[in-house]
Amino acid sequence: MTIILGIESSCDETGIGIVRLESDGSLTLLADEVASSVEQHARFGGVVPEVASRAHLEALVPSVTRAFATAELELSDVDAIAVTCGPGLAGALLVGVSAAKAYSAALGVPLYGANHLPGHVAADTLEHGPLPAPCLALLVSGGHTQLLRVDDLATKITEVGSTIDDAAGEAYDKVARILGLPYPGGPPIDKAARRGNPDAIRFPRGLTGPRDAPYDFSFSGLKTAVARWVETHDDLPVDDVAASFQEAVADVLTAKAVRAATELGIGTMVVSGGVAANSRLSALARERCAEAGIELRVPKPRLCTDNGAMIAALGAHLVAAGVSPSALDLSASPGLPV
Numbered sequence: 001m002t003i004i005l006g007i008e009s010s011c012d013e014t015g016i017g018i019v020r021l022e023s024d025g026s027l028t029l030l031a032d033e034v035a036s037s038v039e040q041h042a043r044f045g046g047v048v049p050e051v052a053s054r055a056h057l058e059a060l061v062p063s064v065t066r067a068f069a070t071a072e073l074e075l076s077d078v079d080a081i082a083v084t085c086g087p088g089l090a091g092a093l094l095v096g097v098s099a100a101k102a103y104s105a106a107l108g109v110p111l112y113g114a115n116h117l118p119g120h121v122a123a124d125t126l127e128h129g130p131l132p133a134p135c136l137a138l139l140v141s142g143g144h145t146q147l148l149r150v151d152d153l154a155t156k157i158t159e160v161g162s163t164i165d166d167a168a169g170e171a172y173d174k175v176a177r178i179l180g181l182p183y184p185g186g187p188p189i190d191k192a193a194r195r196g197n198p199d200a201i202r203f204p205r206g207l208t209g210p211r212d213a214p215y216d217f218s219f220s221g222l223k224t225a226v227a228r229w230v231e232t233h234d235d236l237p238v239d240d241v242a243a244s245f246q247e248a249v250a251d252v253l254t255a256k257a258v259r260a261a262t263e264l265g266i267g268t269m270v271v272s273g274g275v276a277a278n279s280r281l282s283a284l285a286r287e288r289c290a291e292a293g294i295e296l297r298v299p300k301p302r303l304c305t306d307n308g309a310m311i312a313a314l315g316a317h318l319v320a321a322g323v324s325p326s327a328l329d330l331s332a333s334p335g336l337p338v
């Protein structure tokens, strides 16, 4: 049995997770503390890197203290530390990486640099157990929109497709701004869409033409189409625009993901990242995966958005796979690929 401390600070959430890796390879989540600086960014309509870094500095140590109190453990019980080393905001990542190095050196335990992207997929293993190999991950967040073939969470992940412009969450945030809804835009659009008609306006589905890349995504044209529609109509039926926009996003994401799984012969799909918390996306994914005979796994919303538990979980997979720890010169890698 191994206790892993996970530290996440790639964007605006300071996440501290504690996971126990059992001798049979299963994971038990012991603590999951998230301190968000989202309210400090709201008036700017997006994350301000310097504000995020300062907030991580202030929140990190108190979050660690709270996590150990919840888990009823001492720092000296930790056997390994995993920290997000990329991708993300450079200054924000450095706060987590520096803290993780300090804890690792002080406690004399190994340090693992963890990639945020497979971290989102690892979150699912905390709720639904080990992933079958291979599986297809649809990773949809504020910074990323990717289809990943996961043969082994610790050692073998291949990108199948990605967005060529905006991430899905970024499209939500930009459309919310156009509609006068608060930041971050996903939750208020999700809420407004429940009252609206998804068929009211037929917004474009990017990159779905016969000659387009089959597994890549594009959301900037959709965002522009919403802006143009709003500019050219006097009355703004916010609920209908939100529902129609949301339908276009969920339609493209699920159609492409199911197509990829079917064509690549993959029987299990994991949808994760902040946008996986979207009610229409999960409902449509459920419907289309059932039709195609694909097993669908979607972690609960708290595990979909950024958190430290997912990094502790990925750390546990790295430990279990016998991956070599990182050296103490581990650095933040803002553009780290998957």
Ligand code: KG4
Pocket: 011, 140, 141, 142, 143, 144, 168, 169, 170, 172, 173, 184, 185, 186, 187, 190, 273, 274, 275, 276, 277, 278, 279, 304, 305, 306
């Ligand atoms: O994974 P995450 O917490 O952070 C990143 O790594 O980016 O994702 C944040 C994104 C934001 O763009 C937010 O608007 C979106 O996830 N989001 C949602 C919902 N909840 C959060 N998008 C659609 N529907 C939601 N219910």
Ligand code: ZN
Pocket: 116, 120, 141, 142, 273, 274, 305, 306
């Ligand atoms: Zn994320």
